[in-house]
Amino acid sequence: xxxxxxxxxxxxxxxxxxxxxxxxxxxxxxxxxxxxxxxxxxxxxxxxxxxxxxxxxxxxxxxxxxxxxxxxxxxxxxxxxxxxxxxxxxxxxxxxxxxxxxxxxxxxxxxxxxxxxxxxxxxxxxxxxxxxxxxxxxxxxxxxxxxxxxxxxxxxxxxxxxxxxxxxxxxxxxxxxxxxxxxxxxxxxxxxxxxxxxxxxxxxxxxxxxxxxxxxxxxxxxxxxxxxxxxxxxxxxxxxxxxxxxxxxxxxxxxxxxxxxxxxxxxxxxxxxxxxxxxxxxxxxxxxxxxxxxxxxxxxxxxxxxxxxxxxxxxxxxxxxxxxxxxxxxxxxxxxxxxxxxxxxxxxxxxxxxxxxxxxxxxxxxxxxxxxxxxxxxxxxxxxxxxxxxxxxxxxxxxxxxxxxxxxxxxxxxxxxxxxxxxxxxxxxxxxxxxxxxxxxxxxxxxxxxxxxxxxxxxxxxxxxxxxxxxxxxxxxxxxxxxxxxxxx
Amino acid sequence: xxxxxxxxxxxxxxxxxxxxxxxxxxxxxxxxxxxxxxxxxxxxxxxxxxxxxxxxxxxxxxxxxxxxxxxxxxxxxxxxxxxxxxxxxxxxxxxxxxxxxxxxxxxxxxxxxxxxxxxxxxxxxxxxxxxxxxxxxxxxxxxxxxxxxxxxxxxxxxxxxxxxxxxxxxxxxxxxxxxxxxxxxxxxxxxxxxxxxxxxxxxxxxxxxxxxxxxxxxxxxxxxxxxxxxxxxxxxxxxxxxxxxxxxxxxxxxxxxxxxxxxxxxxxxxxxxxxxxxxxxxxxxxxxxxxxxxxxxxxxxxxxxxxxxxxxxxxxxxxxxxxxxxxxxxxxxxxxxxxxxxxxxxxxxxxxxxxxxxxxxxxxxxxxxxxxxxxxxxxxxxxxxxxxxxxxxxxxxxxxxxxxxxxxxxxxxxxxxxxxxxxxxxxxxxxxxxxxxxxxxxxxxxxxxxxxxxxxxxxx
Numbered sequence: 001x002x003x004x005x006x007x008x009x010x011x012x013x014x015x016x017x018x019x020x021x022x023x024x025x026x027x028x029x030x031x032x033x034x035x036x037x038x039x040x041x042x043x044x045x046x047x048x049x050x051x052x053x054x055x056x057x058x059x060x061x062x063x064x065x066x067x068x069x070x071x072x073x074x075x076x077x078x079x080x081x082x083x084x085x086x087x088x089x090x091x092x093x094x095x096x097x098x099x100x101x102x103x104x105x106x107x108x109x110x111x112x113x114x115x116x117x118x119x120x121x122x123x124x125x126x127x128x129x130x131x132x133x134x135x136x137x138x139x140x141x142x143x144x145x146x147x148x149x150x151x152x153x154x155x156x157x158x159x160x161x162x163x164x165x166x167x168x169x170x171x172x173x174x175x176x177x178x179x180x181x182x183x184x185x186x187x188x189x190x191x192x193x194x195x196x197x198x199x200x201x202x203x204x205x206x207x208x209x210x211x212x213x214x215x216x217x218x219x220x221x222x223x224x225x226x227x228x229x230x231x232x233x234x235x236x237x238x239x240x241x242x243x244x245x246x247x248x249x250x251x252x253x254x255x256x257x258x259x260x261x262x263x264x265x266x267x268x269x270x271x272x273x274x275x276x277x278x279x280x281x282x283x284x285x286x287x288x289x290x291x292x293x294x295x296x297x298x299x300x301x302x303x304x305x306x307x308x309x310x311x312x313x314x315x316x317x318x319x320x321x322x323x324x325x326x327x328x329x330x331x332x333x334x335x336x337x338x339x340x341x342x343x344x345x346x347x348x349x350x351x352x353x354x355x356x357x358x359x360x361x362x363x364x365x366x367x368x369x370x371x372x373x374x375x376x377x378x379x380x381x382x383x384x385x386x387x388x389x390x391x392x393x394x395x396x397x398x399x400x401x402x403x404x405x406x407x408x409x410x411x412x413x414x415x416x417x418x419x420x421x422x423x424x425x426x427x428x429x430x431x432x433x434x435x436x437x438x439x440x441x442x443x444x445x446x447x448x449x450x451x452x453x454x455x456x457x458x459x460x461x462x463x464x465x466x467x468x469x470x471x472x473x474x475x476x477x478x479x480x481x482x483x484x485x486x487x488x489x
Numbered sequence: 490x491x492x493x494x495x496x497x498x499x500x501x502x503x504x505x506x507x508x509x510x511x512x513x514x515x516x517x518x519x520x521x522x523x524x525x526x527x528x529x530x531x532x533x534x535x536x537x538x539x540x541x542x543x544x545x546x547x548x549x550x551x552x553x554x555x556x557x558x559x560x561x562x563x564x565x566x567x568x569x570x571x572x573x574x575x576x577x578x579x580x581x582x583x584x585x586x587x588x589x590x591x592x593x594x595x596x597x598x599x600x601x602x603x604x605x606x607x608x609x610x611x612x613x614x615x616x617x618x619x620x621x622x623x624x625x626x627x628x629x630x631x632x633x634x635x636x637x638x639x640x641x642x643x644x645x646x647x648x649x650x651x652x653x654x655x656x657x658x659x660x661x662x663x664x665x666x667x668x669x670x671x672x673x674x675x676x677x678x679x680x681x682x683x684x685x686x687x688x689x690x691x692x693x694x695x696x697x698x699x700x701x702x703x704x705x706x707x708x709x710x711x712x713x714x715x716x717x718x719x720x721x722x723x724x725x726x727x728x729x730x731x732x733x734x735x736x737x738x739x740x741x742x743x744x745x746x747x748x749x750x751x752x753x754x755x756x757x758x759x760x761x762x763x764x765x766x767x768x769x770x771x772x773x774x775x776x777x778x779x780x781x782x783x784x785x786x787x788x789x790x791x792x793x794x795x796x797x798x799x800x801x802x803x804x805x806x807x808x809x810x811x812x813x814x815x816x817x818x819x820x821x822x823x824x825x826x827x828x829x830x831x832x833x834x835x836x837x838x839x840x841x842x843x844x845x846x847x848x849x850x851x852x853x854x855x856x857x858x859x860x861x862x863x864x865x866x867x868x869x870x871x872x873x874x875x876x877x878x879x880x881x882x883x884x885x886x887x888x889x890x891x892x893x894x895x896x897x898x899x900x901x902x903x904x905x906x907x908x909x910x911x912x913x914x915x916x917x918x919x920x921x922x923x924x925x926x927x928x929x930x931x932x933x934x935x936x937x938x939x940x941x942x943x944x945x946x947x948x949x
Binding site for chain 2: 001002003004005006007008009011012013015016018019020022023024026027028030031034035037038039040041042045
């Protein structure tokens with residue numbers, strides 16, 4: 001019987017070996033593919049197992065995490081959801097992420113390998129790094145001024161620091177509370193459906209994801225192109241332009257809102273926004289010159305990231321001179337994001353240099369040590385410095401005695417340009433009110449802020465919408481907020 | 490071991506036994522080794538318990554001292570009983586039981602934290618206490634295991650009664666294997682395993698000759714006469730009956746496997762294995778064909794991710810495989826896995842998934858080796874004994890453990906189709922833990938005799 005017991009024992013050893021081999025195969029060789037199986041909830045659980053890193057504005061976190069005690073444990077909360085929604089975006093357990101929550105997701109969720117002190121060791125111990133924080137460039141007072149200034153109207157505001165490209169305010173209204181989308185329950189699904197079906201499109205980031213016809217604010221670029229090209233050499237010389245202006249090669253006639261544009265000087269035409277003068281300037285500069293000028297300001301650049309992507313603004317200078325004339329006054333196919341127009345104002349303020357705009361000052365580990373810092377962005381000279389000086393003069397005139405008087409600030413030099421853009425079939429839509437400006441306090445060495453404001457307001461009467469009346473006061477409030485803030489850095 | 494042990498451990502010349510001539514050896518009883526290993530087992534369990542608390546809440550759980558003390562007292566009680574009445578017993582059996590039971594309690598406690606309001610660990614601790622109490626009782630009262638031989642037919646009748654009892658009760662989760670008395674659910678099939686092992690051992694020890702010398706040619710045995718074949722067919726029918734009436738594939742497989750192993754050990758006829766396998770295959774095919782329950786289990790084994798591809802989310806086997814995969818080589822650490830995703834039966838049939846995810850391949854291999862060691866100790870006792878009943882009983886009891894571990898561990902790791910069964914000692918289930926303590930108690934008794942017989946004998 002001894003032999004048979006030994007045989008039975010051998011059989012048991014066989015069973016043991018089968019178990020061990022199968023388990024090793026499962027836990028070592030199959031593990032990677034099972035780990036990424038979409039039906040495996042572990043990656044999702046791990047993602048929400050720890051509090052998400054925060055997004056900071058002015059040294060204060062505008063985000064947080066709530067411990068739900070559920071399987072997907074931590075849920076995103078926002079201190080001022082609608083105010084910062086165009087910057088933070090949302091971090092939803094159900095619908096993914098958007099904007100900063102999306103571009104900085106690896107850092108915020110703690111999966112960025114840069115967060116680990118010793119990546120190899122952490123890979124071995126499988127300790128998850130706590131989420132890092134994102135410090136933004138926003139100025140909370142400017143953001144608030146812009147948000148309150150727009151109020152219940154539809155529109156967007158972007159403010160940037162001309163010397164650095166730091167984005168100080170980025171607002172889009174109507175906004176929404178991203179906290180509504182944080183969880184994964186039926187309420188979140190309902191909120192998602194409601195926000196997507198809303199005709200006001202509250203989740204549309206009008207500051208960077210919507211282009212508008214820039215209207216007269218585009219005249220800054222046309223003026224810069226004309227000055228750089230030598231088409232205009234003297235701001236006060238007559239420009240030899242008729243009023244009304246018959247668009248070349250067509251019978252259409254372009255007129256002005258105001259008087260005195262016939263043969264006006266560039267200074268007068270800029271101050272009073274003469275369409276006829278700038279349309280002719282655009283034709284005189286030529287297609288290549290206009291396109292080069294617009295491109296250098298940042299038009300038609302699909303690569304811009306702040307760090308989330310910005311839809312390219314478009315400028316199309318056709319060989320057809322009539323169309324080019326309209327393009328040059330910010331109509332026809334010319335479209336720009338509010339961010340793009342803020343860059344235009346910043347270029348004028350900053351001696352003709354554009355710095356690539358950015359939102360993230362630096363990223364830190366949860367302990368506070370820096371992971372990465374924005375550093376200095378390369379500057380791009382978009383016009384001659386002398387041209388910039390002359391454009392500053394023109395823009396200052398607009399605020400001191402032209403269409404932008406609503407933006408004047410005591411103890412500060414302010415330059416601006418109004419715009420009222422026609423749109424819709426036959427220009428029947430309510431026009432968009434634009435105002436772009438920059439400000440430099442009397443005690444400041446450099447310009448402190450450049451702003452672009454656009455207001456699209458279907459409820460206002462057509463006649464009441466104008467850059468100077470509707471948009472300039474908002475720009476003024478934002479500029480004041482920046483000028484009254486202590487200088488950063 | 491028993492032959493090598495005493496010779497190797499010659500008495501020190503400085504302290505010869507006063508009454509023993511120099512030609513005899515005192516067999517070391519190894520009770521001190523047992524005690525040290527028990528202390529180690531209790532400490533390991535308490536460590537696991539603390540690790541769970543630290544991982545989940547950042548603090549040592551408040552019940553850690555009580556848990557350690559409780560487990561320690563139980564283990565010491567059992568140890569004292571062994572010391573008193575089975576001093577020659579194998580010193581590894583009891584510590585392995587304590588460690589597996591302690592680890593099981595840790596894993597169940599750990600899963601309890603994920604299911605507030607459905608705590609299973611307190612009840613499991615009560616059942617463990619009962620198990621150890623019965624262990625102690627068996628060790629103290631059953632002076633000689635041969636006494637069981639006289640009650641073999643009582644055993645089989647009792648086993649059949651226990652097996653048929655649940656048919657009178659409503660099914661639970663598709664299987665009729667529970668009876669409910671008051672608030673307790675009992676799985677009588679668990680107890681029946683031990684009784685059947687006793688009966689098989691007694692029956693085969695008595696009819697070994699008839700079973701061995703009937704039959705004919707070497708490769709294709711002539712069928713034995715009905716007188717001998719009858720009980721074999723009866724057992725086969727019993728297994729199939731259990732399967733069909735109670736829908737319990739695992740128990741059926743275990744009974745049949747146990748019978749084939751013991752039959753082979755008793756007779757040495759490979760022909761019996763052939764007959765057994767053929768009967769099993771015929772039964773399996775027939776039942777797999779007829780029973781949708783069994784059919785679906787086989788389908789899930791062959792295609793564990795079919796439900797994912799069908800858009801219905803992962804099934805239990807898929808979730809179990811995900812758990813093992815998540816554990817990797819070193820595991821996620823106690824309290825840090827998500828094996829609760831397995832859902833229903835995570836604490837019972839699928840307890841090994843938690844061990845796999847949180848202790849990893851390393852911990853799982855250790856657990857498998859503990860079971861292997863337990864089985865090996867049973868087989869060794871069987872080899873050392875001289876009476877056929879004792880040998881068959883030891884081999885049978887050890888085989889129950891071996892087969893049960895293989896059937897359930899293979900099931901949850903996708904090696905074989907899943908059959909509902911309790912992982913010995915680890916899984917939640919009162920009847921199971923009590924039964925396993927009974928198995929260890931009987932192995933202690935058997936191994937006591939196996940080792941004692943060499944004590945004081947002339948060294949070969």
